[in-house]
């Protein structure tokens with residue numbers, strides 16, 4: 001038997017011989033393990049590892065900030081840590097802690113102790129603080145909105161379980177689809193991928209699925225979904241057309257609206273056009289969404305006929321006015337009146353992440369405490385480029401007017417902004433502003449190549465840890481499989497080295513090493529465990545067993561069952577105690593881009609806009625099937641899925657034909673923000689007017705020294721729009737992007753995304 005270990009894409013066992021990982025295979029319990037495991041062994045030993053601490057020549061010699069394309073100087077650890085500590089101290093003393101940006105957004109690895117971002121932030125908190133990031137790229141708009149309209153995050157964090165849907169649901173109306181591509185993932189991992197089994201069980205019972213998405217394959221064929229291929233970013237109009245039909249045909253639940261919601265009357269007058277002369281009827285929605293009015297009316301009638309679950313994927317709120325998609329989902333479910341009943345109502349993110357709907361007991365929390373940030377300074381997660389380019393400028397966020405601080409130093413650990421952020425050419429411009437950029441990374445990712453100081457971190461297989469998620473029934477002993485490779489160090493050891501130099505090691509490490517920390521985190525979990533999960537064995541037993549499994553609860557979970565049963569005794573934690581279809585708090589902020597009830601507003605870019613004449617294709621840059629974001633792009637299934645080393649881009653056969661594009665052609669996707677090369681794959685699962693280029697390909701501009709040069713490897717974020725969803729959430733809007741595509745007729749140089757920078761001694 002190999003050693004147990006864990007990843008965001010599932011628990012596994014690994015073997016090693018002579019210091020090399022020889023095998024990574026799923027654990028026996030997992031009914032649908034992720035093929036992504038297949039790349040892990042190669043990744044550990046890959047040529048693109050950062051092999052020793054490296055400092056960019058231009059920064060080392062004359063502190064220039066012209067990041068990109070430079071050579072790096074190899075330095076011994078002691079010297080690298082001295083220089084890093086000195087620079088941190090200089091910036092802190094000269095400009096203050098809030099001039100250090102260490103939001104460091106990113107998924108890192110699954111272990112809860114060596115979680116890279118948490119290690120960095122714990123260190124920074126001991127150092128006096130930093131400027132952080134609030135919310136996350138996944139669901140920023142949702143996280144800002146939901147506390148106002150439902151009082152907390154229940155329909156997002158703990159929606160009705162699959163078990164309840166399997167028991168009672170007749171119809172699942174899935175905005176954004178429900179698939180298993182994205183449920184390969186759960187932050188912290190899973191011991192058993194269960195979504196496929198649930199979807200099969202649910203459809204075997206006779207439950208019908210309607211998949212509302214521009215991409216047919218978002219919902220698997222085995223559930224026989226009906227495909228409603230609407231124009232991207234028009235879901236709010238469709239939801240309004242459905243609500244309008246329900247009310248017009250008196251299929252709505254007026255009593256539910258009166259008892260459990262506030263503001264229904266005012267919203268209905270908007271819906272019926274009493275406030276703006278525009279009824280949001282099925283006919284109106286049909287024009288916007290480009291689907292037949294009858295499809296909308298018939299769907300509304302079916303929704304009222306039986307038990308219906310309305311689900312909306314995370315992706316819908318990663319578009320312009322993304323808040324509205326979640327708000328209108330709740331409102332549509334209120335009109336239908338089935339919230340709190342088994343298998344009915346609404347929920348977010350089924351199919352977006354493994355934990356959504358996964359029936360679990362109350363799991364003991366396991367995480368390294370990061371402490372609190374003494375500066376209190378932060379930006380909304382996706383406003384990073386604005387922070388860098390517009391210091392001193394004011395902006396609105398969730399009812400507050402805030403100001404961007406000045407940034408003199410960036411420290412990133414466990415994330416890849418040149419994967420995750422929008423409009424990368426604009427980010428690159430901002431990235432060259434601060435005095436210094438420090439990055440801890442195992443591999444020469446684009447972000448590491450754009451650092452001044454790159455510190456080589458171990459990969460997860462080079463250390464011991466604990467893998468767990470509050471939405472999974474398993475806890476995994478993640479055992480070290482090989483020694484640290486090359487000259488890599490654990491992030492914890494890197495920060496301890498810095499903490500010693502800065503005189504804060506007592507606070508940072510509290511005198512504990514890796515093993516002492518793992519024992520402490522486990523003991524804390526044990527003492528805080530909910531009695532319903534049963535006994536947790538002592539640490540040594542856990543470590544020997546490798547995997548702890550807890551029982552799923554017997555009763556299916558139904559969100560809001562308690563509220564429905566007793567709205568007075570169990571009110572929602574909103575000011576009205578009810579679902580806020582109209583929300584006074586939000587109305588009070590006076591935002592035109594997010595007024596007091598759900599509204600349809602045209603997205604900044606969409607196929608119904610005038611600009612679609614010039615940019616006639618809506619770009620969907622969804623999550624990649626063969627990797628997690630940019631992780632493992634260079635090995636295993638991700639590498640195998642590339643064509644000639646480039647990412648495939650999918651488009652409908654008709655759109656390909658219009659442009660004389662054939663299967664396998666190198667194509668250029670472009671708009672006013674940038675251009676990228678990919679390989680064309682015509683595919684009838686894609687709606688006309690849409691192109692699909694998943695995220696994750698490492699940023700590989702032809703020329704690193706400038707900005708705006710041709711990206712050669714299929715990174716969609718050179719094209720995406722860098723703006724906030726609205727003044728409320730300021731979330732990222734990567735799914736709101738128009739482009740054009742053409743056959744690339746120039747000689748295309750081979751991409752070289754995994755080439756390490758030139759090193760000198």
Ligand SMILES: Nc1nc2c(c(=O)[nH]1)N[C@H]1C(S)=C(S)[C@@H](COP(=O)(O)OP(=O)(O)OC[C@H]3O[C@@H](n4cnc5c(=O)[nH]c(N)nc54)[C@H](O)[C@@H]3O)O[C@H]1N2
Nearest residue numbers: 106107109116137138414415416420440621629630631734
């Ligand atoms: N166009 C477009 N863009 C998007 C999205 C989209 O839908 N469309 N989705 C967005 C979403 S939802 C997300 S969550 C983000 C994800 O964006 P990120 O979370 O930034 O993406 P990852 O590739 O997971 O980056 C994690 C980085 O951590 C490094 N790493 C792993 N383990 C360790 C470790 O132990 N130590 C250190 N120091 N580093 C480690 C990895 O090598 C990798 O570079 O992308 C966002 N960007």
Ligand SMILES: Nc1nc2c(c(=O)[nH]1)N[C@H]1C(S)=C(S)[C@@H](COP(=O)(O)OP(=O)(O)OC[C@H]3O[C@@H](n4cnc5c(=O)[nH]c(N)nc54)[C@H](O)[C@@H]3O)O[C@H]1N2
Nearest residue numbers: 138176182212213215232233313314315352622623628629
């Ligand atoms: N394999 C794999 N799984 C992952 C990840 C990964 O990187 N790889 N990342 C994880 C992370 S961090 C997150 S946040 C989740 C994200 O989960 P989601 O946000 O749900 O994921 P996406 O893949 O961006 O989008 C899902 C689908 O939404 C559809 N869609 C996009 N725009 C629209 C629209 O305007 N209207 C409608 N109706 N549909 C639209 C697209 O067709 C797309 O395929 O995935 C997680 N799962």
Ligand SMILES: [Mo]
Nearest residue numbers: 136137138139
């Ligand atoms: Mo995400």
